[in-house]
Amino acid sequence: MADMGALEKLLILAFREPDYSDSPCGTFESFLNPNEITLSYEMEYDSAQGAGTTNSRMNFKKAKPGDMSLTFFIDGTGANGKKIDVQQKIEEFQTVTGYDGTIHRPHYLKVVWGKLQVKRCVLKSASIAYKMFQPSGIPLRAIITATFTDNSDDRTRQAIARDESPDLTHVRVVRVADNLPSMCNEIYGDPGYYLQVAVVNGLDNFRKLVPGTKVFFPPLEK
Structure with missing residues (x-):
């Protein structure tokens, strides 16, 4: 029986095939789970209106891919009971989510965490803020803020949209x-x-x- 109190870490899995049919070629496990996940969606409408009118009919055009924003806190001070190499962890994130010369593009990703629906996505943007350093300049704490955007192969997308x-x-x-x-x-x-x-x-x-x-x-x- 699974331990109901066990801490389940958020995972980012990297794939090379656009339909995710291959085995993951890389995995990033969060050091500390994010305390907030932001999901955003946008609908696009044609709002053109005739001259002399006061309003317009919003004709639906398409649903744009949704975004998911996560913030990863990386602590290399050992204050959380485990001392890690901050820069190594950041490079691990960049390798998993970044460009792959084999497929000449960034990886296709899956974000998995507990009961959160598995999200098929790609990295849209990321920023890294270093918060603390050793006297030698080695980073001790950093925050990765990343935004992922939906990605589905044609068959999956058509099945969802129906x-x-x-x-x-x-x-x-x-x-x-x-x-x-x-x-x-x-x-x-x-x-x-x-x-x-x-x-x-x-x-x-x-x-x-x-x-x-x-x-x-x-x-x-x-």
Whole structure:
């Protein structure tokens, strides 16, 4: 049985694959858990309005990726019962969250802590403030303030958004007994678009779809 009183540290896991299908290539464990986590979200609207009007209709455009801000306190004085190398801990954070020459970009990250929902993200910004030094200049205390922004692969993002509008692009995996007219009816509300979809996908026989293959449904022009 797990110890209910055990301190669970916040972890940042680094991945090289955008769908997080690989094993973590790096891990950063917080020395002291942050005492505050800030989550922020932003919706984008088109607020254009006609001349002579006093208000505007806020037409929804998109939900921007959300941000999460964390502050990590690193204490190398030993006051908390464990003496650590502050600079080494900072370099560990930079390695896990920073640029990877193998993939030519920063790592894809997961932030994990207790019952907090696992957040798939990338590092947006970070600042380091050194608070105390030894006479020799070695840092004894530091604060890392980091902001992470949401990151999801296309399949995950579409599953979360559940976009079903016919003016958006769709990709469907063919199931047993699926046929193109019924799939068009599900997406466009009209089975008559099956010929256009067949041409886009290069399908010679739209009546015999192979289960497990992907079919691309382009957006409808309004």
